[in-house]
Structures are given as C-alpha cells and as structure tokens.
Amino acid sequence: MNSQWLRTYSKFIKLIPYEEARSLGDCLRNLEKENIINHNFLLLYGNGTLLTSEKLNTLFSVHNENIRQDRNCIMTLVYRQLNSNHFEHPSYTDDQHVFVLRDNNTHRVYDYSNEYLDKYKISLDLFKQPNITMEILYCTLDCRLAICSPDVLHLFQDNFDFLTINEFVQGVLFETKITGHTIYSHLYETGYFLSVHNLRLYMKATFDILRRWSYPLVPEIISSMDKQLFSIVTTLVSSQIKLNDSDVSFYNISYPIIYDKHNIYKQGDIKLDRLSNIEQDVFIGHNSQILSGVYLRRSCIGQNCIIGKNTQIINSILWNHVQIGENCIIKNSIICNNVLIRNNVQIDKECMLCENVIIGTNVHLNQRMIIIASNFITSTGIIDEIEIIKNDDISISSENVKCSNSKQRSNSTSSSEKFINSSNEEIIVSNSDLVGIDGFGKELIFNSVHDGQAENFEDTDNDEDDDSEDDDKNQLNAFDAWGYRIERRENRGSSVISDDDFQEEVIRTLKRAYKKNLKPNNIIDELNILKPTYNVSPTEFEQSIIRAIFLLPLENQIANPEQLNYWNTLKLTMDKISQTILKNYMKITNEQAQMLLLNEIDLICLEYIQLIGVYIANILMYLYDNDVIDEQWILKWYENKQEKIKNNQLIIKLEEEIYYDKLKQFVEWLQNAESDV
Numbered sequence: 001m002n003s004q005w006l007r008t009y010s011k012f013i014k015l016i017p018y019e020e021a022r023s024l025g026d027c028l029r030n031l032e033k034e035n036i037i038n039h040n041f042l043l044l045y046g047n048g049t050l051l052t053s054e055k056l057n058t059l060f061s062v063h064n065e066n067i068r069q070d071r072n073c074i075m076t077l078v079y080r081q082l083n084s085n086h087f088e089h090p091s092y093t094d095d096q097h098v099f100v101l102r103d104n105n106t107h108r109v110y111d112y113s114n115e116y117l118d119k120y121k122i123s124l125d126l127f128k129q130p131n132i133t134m135e136i137l138y139c140t141l142d143c144r145l146a147i148c149s150p151d152v153l154h155l156f157q158d159n160f161d162f163l164t165i166n167e168f169v170q171g172v173l174f175e176t177k178i179t180g181h182t183i184y185s186h187l188y189e190t191g192y193f194l195s196v197h198n199l200r201l202y203m204k205a206t207f208d209i210l211r212r213w214s215y216p217l218v219p220e221i222i223s224s225m226d227k228q229l230f231s232i233v234t235t236l237v238s239s240q241i242k243l244n245d246s247d248v249s250f251y252n253i254s255y256p257i258i259y260d261k262h263n264i265y266k267q268g269d270i271k272l273d274r275l276s277n278i279e280q281d282v283f284i285g286h287n288s289q290i291l292s293g294v295y296l297r298r299s300c301i302g303q304n305c306i307i308g309k310n311t312q313i314i315n316s317i318l319w320n321h322v323q324i325g326e327n328c329i330i331k332n333s334i335i336c337n338n339v340l341i342r343n344n345v346q347i348d349k350e351c352m353l354c355e356n357v358i359i360g361t362n363v364h365l366n367q368r369m370i371i372i373a374s375n376f377i378t379s380t381g382i383i384d385e386i387e388i389i390k391n392d393d394i395s396i397s398s399e400n401v402k403c404s405n406s407k408q409r410s411n412s413t414s415s416s417e418k419f420i421n422s423s424n425e426e427i428i429v430s431n432s433d434l435v436g437i438d439g440f441g442k443e444l445i446f447n448s449v450h451d452g453q454a455e456n457f458e459d460t461d462n463d464e465d466d467d468s469e470d471d472d473k474n475q476l477n478a479f480d481a482w483g484y485r486i487e488r489r490e491n492r493g494s495s496v497i498s499d500d501d502f503q504e505e506v507i508r509t510l511k512r513a514y515k516k517n518l519k520p521n522n523i524i525d526e527l528n529i530l531k532p533t534y535n536v537s538p539t540e541f542e543q544s545i546i547r548a549i550f551l552l553p554l555e556n557q558i559a560n561p562e563q564l565n566y567w568n569t570l571k572l573t574m575d576k577i578s579q580t581i582l583k584n585y586m587k588i589t590n591e592q593a594q595m596l597l598l599n600e601i602d603l604i605c606l607e608y609i610q611l612i613g614v615y616i617a618n619i620l621m622y623l624y625d626n627d628v629i630d631e632q633w634i635l636k637w638y639e640n641k642q643e644k645i646k647n648n649q650l651i652i653k654l655e656e657e658i659y660y661d662k663l664k665q666f667v668e669w670l671q672n673a674e675s676d677v
Contacts, residue, residue, distance in 0.1 A: 023163035032153035046144035054191040063147040079140040080193040093483030104135035174516040198483035255286040360436020370444040502534040506548040520580035546600040567615040594633035613659040617666040
C-alpha cells in the first residue's frame with residue numbers, strides 16, 4: 001500500500017518524568033526549569049488523546065503568521081467547527097462546553113470560558129475596541145490542542161497559581177499583572193478531529209474508525225503501520241519505557257486484517273459459527289470464537305475471546321481474553337482484559353468491567369457502573385481528579401443491581417462512610433450483592449471533588465492535598481468518567497447560596513466581575529439592568545446584593561487556597577469590587593439603607609456563625625474604616641438589638657454567644673474611640 005501515512009521519519013522520544021507534578025502547570029514549570037524547549041511547540045492537554053486525520057505541522061505556520069502580525073501572540077488555540085445542532089453531536093459530551101469571543105478578522109481571542117453556564121455575559125468594554133468585528137464561536141469542538149511559544153513556559157514559571165491551560169488563558173486575557181500578551185485561535189472547517197478524554201468519546205473514536213469516518217486511520221491501514229510503529233517503540237524500551245502484554249498485542253503484526261462489506265473486519269484466524277449474526281461495524285480479533293446464535297452490531301472484539309451461544313453484543317468494546325457465557329446481553333459497555341461473564345448476564349449501557357472481573361450467573365448490572373477486581377488502581381487521567389467512596393460495609397442498592405432470582409437486597413449504608421482521595425482508590429462492595437455469589441468484583445464510585453477547602457476555613461493549614469482551586473478543575477470534576485454531569489456532594493459554595501434566582505444571578509455577576517477585573521461602575525450598571533428583568537422590589541434588590549457580596553468568598557472559583565479563612569478572602573473581594581458597590585447602594589447618609597446593611601450582615605453571620613460570624617468585628621471594622629458605614633448607625637443598630645435582648649424579644653442561643661461577644665467588643669472599642677476624640 002503506497003500511502004504517505006505509511007512513511008517513516010526519524011523520531012526521537014525523550015521522557016521527562018516528574019513525580020511531584022499534580023497538574024499540567026507543574027509539568028510545564030518543570031520543562032522550563034530543565035530548559036528543554038526553546039522554540040514553538042505543540043501542546044496536547046486535557047487528560048486526553050487527539051485523534052485526527054489532518055496533518056498538524058501546518059499549525060506551526062498558522063501560529064507563526066499570528067506572531068508576524070502580532071508580536072505579543074504566545075498561543076494559538078485549535079477548534080473544529082461543528083454543525084448548528086452541536087449539542088446533539090456525538091462528539092460533544094457534557095464536559096465539552098467552551099465559549100470563545102474573538103475578532104472575526106484576526107482571530108484574536110478576547111473572551112474565553114469553559115464553564116457550563118446557561119448565559120455568558122460579555123463586557124461592554126470589548127465592543128469599544130476600534131476596527132474589531134466580534135465573533136462568538138458557539139458551535140465548536142475543543143480539540144484541547146494549542147501551539148505555544150516558549151513564553152508560555154515562562155509565564156507558567158512566573159505564575160504558580162496557573163494549573164491548567166484554561167486557567168492560563170483566562171489569566172492572560174483578564175489578569176492585569178500579566179498584560180502584554182495575546183492569544184489567538186484557529187478553526188478547522190473540515191477534517192476529522194476528536195479529543196478522547198472520557199469513556200464515551202473513547203467508544204466513539206473506536207466506532208468512527210470501524211465506520212471509516214477517520215480515514216485514512218482505519219483498521220487495515222493502521223495494521224499496516226503497526227510493524228513500523230512497533231519497531232520504533234521497541235527501540236525505546238528502557239527502565240522507564242516498558243511494553244506490557246496488551247501493548248504487544250496491540251502492535252501484533254502477524255495477523256492481517258480483512259475488510260469485508262458492511263464494515264466487518266476479521267483479523268487472522270477466527271471461528272465464526274454459521275448461525276451467528278454479524279450485522280455491521282464489527283471487528284473480530286485473532287483466535288476469537290463466535291458461537292451459534294450470537295448477535296454482534298457495532299462492536300469491537302479483541303483477540304482470544306469466546307462469545308457464548310445466543311449472546312447479544314451491541315455498541316460495546318471487548319479487549320483481549322474475554323469469555324462471555326450463553327444468553328447474555330451487553331450494551332454500550334467496555335469489557336477489559338481477562339474478564340469472565342457467566343451465563344444469563346445483562347449489562348446495561350455505559351458499564352465498564354476492569355481486568356480480572358468475574359460477573360456471576362443471572363446478574364443484571366444497571367447503567368453506568370464501573371466494576372474493579374483489584375484494590376489498587378493506577379492513578380491516571382480523570383481518576384487523579386476525583387474522590388472515591390470507601391465503605392467496607394456498604395450494600396449495593398436494588399436500583400443498581402438486579403438478579404433474576406429476585407433475591408432481597410439491602411438498601412442500608414453504614415454510618416462510617418468516609419471520603420478519601422485517589423491515593424486509596426477503591427470501594428468495597430459485597431461481591432454477592434454486586435456480581436453474584438459466583439462472581440468477583442467491587443464497584444468504583446466517582447464523586448466530584450470541590451474546592452479543597454475544609455468545612456471551616458481555619459482548619460486548612462498545611463493541607464497540601466487541598467490546595468487546588470482552579471476553575472478548570474472544578475468544572476472537570478463535575479463530570480463522571482463517561483463525560484456526564486454528576487451530582488456534587490454537599491459543598492459550601494452552593495449550599496450557602498439562596499435558591500432565589502435573582503440572588504444567584506447577582507452572585508454570578510459578581511464572580512465574573514471579580515475574575516475578569518471588571519470596573520465597579522460597569523458592574524453597577526449590569527446589576528441595575530438585572531433589577532427590572534427579575535421584577536424584584538427595591539428592598540429585595542438591595543438585600544440580594546448584600547447577601548451576594550458576603551457570600552461571594554464562599555464560591556469555589558473565588559476562594560483562594562493561599563488565604564486561610566473567610567475574612568482574608570472577603571477582604572480581597574471588598575478591596576477589588578464589593579466596597580464600591582456597597583457605597584453606591586448603601587449610602588452612608590441614608591439611615592434606612594445603613595440599617596438594612598447591618599441587619600443583613602447580622603442575619604448572614606448568625607446563619608453561618610463559625611464560618612462568617614466569628615469575623616463580625618473584622619467586617620464592621622473594615623466597613624467603618626473605609627467609610628461604607630457610619631458609627632452612628634452602628635451604635636443605634638446595636639442599641640436596638642440590646643433593647644430586644646433585654647425585653648426577651650431576642651433570645652441568644654448557646655452557639656451564638658461567640659458572635660455577640662465579638663460584636664460587643666467591637667462596639668465597646670468604637671464607643672471608647674469616640675470618647676477619646
């Protein structure tokens with residue numbers, strides 16, 4: 001086969017291990033330290049692999065042209081245009097959302113977000129730029145690919161809070177401390193691109209290859225390339241690079257692949273019963289046996305597999321050495337090496353059975369379950385950024401596992417349930433409940449990790465496992481291994497936010513303003529526009545703004561791991577935006593507005609005493625020193641509270657004593673300061 005895809009070129013691969021790395025930013029900082037890269041480079045990021053039919057070397061020319069027109073350009077992001085109904089496109093999973101605002105002529109990026117939001121707000125200042133035609137990329141597939149200049153490494157080295165590319169891009173665009181650099185984008189209109197970073201996209205990539213959508217990356221051509229590729233890989237084997245059996249099997253070039261009609265591929269010698277039904281888009285590996293009555297459609301069967309009689313396999317991937325019994329049904333699932341599935345098993349869509357798992361007779365696994373057989377799991381990819389429930393006593397719910405013998409299931413869970421990080425990645429589930437009496441395996445349960453702050457801001461000292469606060473990671477952790485949105489366990493950021501739609505909108509506005517360094521006057525204009533939209537009263541409007549300001553530091557994307565308590569974070573937001581907003585709405589000469597401010601602060605502090613209330617003296621001192629609130633209103637408000645306490649109209653609870661003690665200390669200081677003047 002005379003294809004340019006079969007040409008070989010001299011290659012040099014150098015591995016640079018960095019065991020201390022916990023993020024892409026750490027790796028790039030290490031590369032800068034090693035002084036290895038001194039020219040433009042291609043960066044593939046986002047826990048994935050890019051499958052494409054295009055030659056990527058042309059991207060360097062695109063990036064060089066951007067630099068020629070703009071010497072400040074340090075990065076070119078790569079996207080693929082999708083059709084208008086991209087939300088239904090199979091390449092577009094829940095974790096693929098990206099918003100890009102760029103110049104239609106130069107393709108310079110002016111606004112960027114990978115957050116999953118129903119609405120995106122654009123600063124009006126961007127439309128004041130001269131000679132710019134703004135364009136929103138709303139039907140794009142993020143290839144998770146960028147062409148970078150060496151300055152990217154320098155900026156990562158100088159800014160240790162950058163952990164991901166997404167955070168880096170937002171930092172370059174919005175942070176004033178690193179101004180002077182620009183980022184551009186390149187949009188492919190044609191060609192096959194798929195960033196494989198979750199299990200759903202892994203399956204799609206496999207089936208795209210079988211359906212030849214990725215041509216020339218199709219099985220028979222890939223097989224022809226294997227010999228050359230395998231020779232390259234084997235020359236690199238060292239103490240750091242070692243091929244396991246599955247790698248050698250993948251590069252097995254001893255068995256040619258026959259391409260038949262209906263996209264059916266047969267590798268080497270296979271045993272195919274005449275009464276089996278191989279419909280379309282099927283790959284069958286060498287030495288596999290397909291027995292009578294088997295139905296296969298859009299599936300990949302590895303080498304040395306045995307499929308029992310009357311079994312149906314649809315939209316699934318089987319690795320090597322898999323044995324499946326009779327009368328089984330497997331849909332949209334991944335079966336790894338050396339898995340045994342006994343008779344009469346039903347596996348619903350999007351399950352994954354890891355190596356050496358045994359599924360017992362008559363077991364029914366509901367959708368989206370991951371079954372493991374080992375207490376140890378290699379920490380790679382998405383597993384690095386999730387937490388896993390470990391509970392030795394937990395029983396699987398009847399909603400998740402069913403058996404045909406209608407055995408009674410226990411729905412109780414142990415009160416000793418604990419959350420641990422990925423250093424001990426396992427969950428123990430009763431084998432008999434999960435995989436049957438004659439099975440072997442346990443379920444791996446993914447739970448999203450949040451900002452890493454402890455329940456009390458004061459208890460986060462020296463916790464190196466809880467120092468990741470970046471937006472990109474928060475968003476990634478909102479999805480499971482299949483790319484679906486998962487429910488977060490209770491977190492401070494969302495639990496303290498009111499269900500009121502308007503208040504949530506105010507918090508989103510303030511959060512975006514804080515992150516993007518918007519001018520306070522522009523924020524005030526946006527807030528004023530929101531008021532008629534949500535049809536709130538003037539009092540409700542002001543109450544929501546006050547609550548949003550004082551709850552803003554609890555937001556996952558605002559809280560700073562370097563600041564060890566709520567007060568330090570609040571002071572940052574106050575200095576940056578909130579102080580000006582309060583002065584605008586809570587006029588210091590307006591008694592009604594001042595009392596409203598104090599009452600709302602009082603309610604928030606009493607609602608979150610240990611988190612916010614203990615800092616009441618700091619809060620009032622700051623507002624007093626910055627002329628947000630006047631001492632006469634503080635004293636009058638405090639006297640009214642004391643009068644209510646005296647008349648038993650207000651009862652102080654035991655847990656509230658610390659709040660009132662600190663409030664009293666501040667008022668006494670304020671009275672003494674007034675008398676000294």
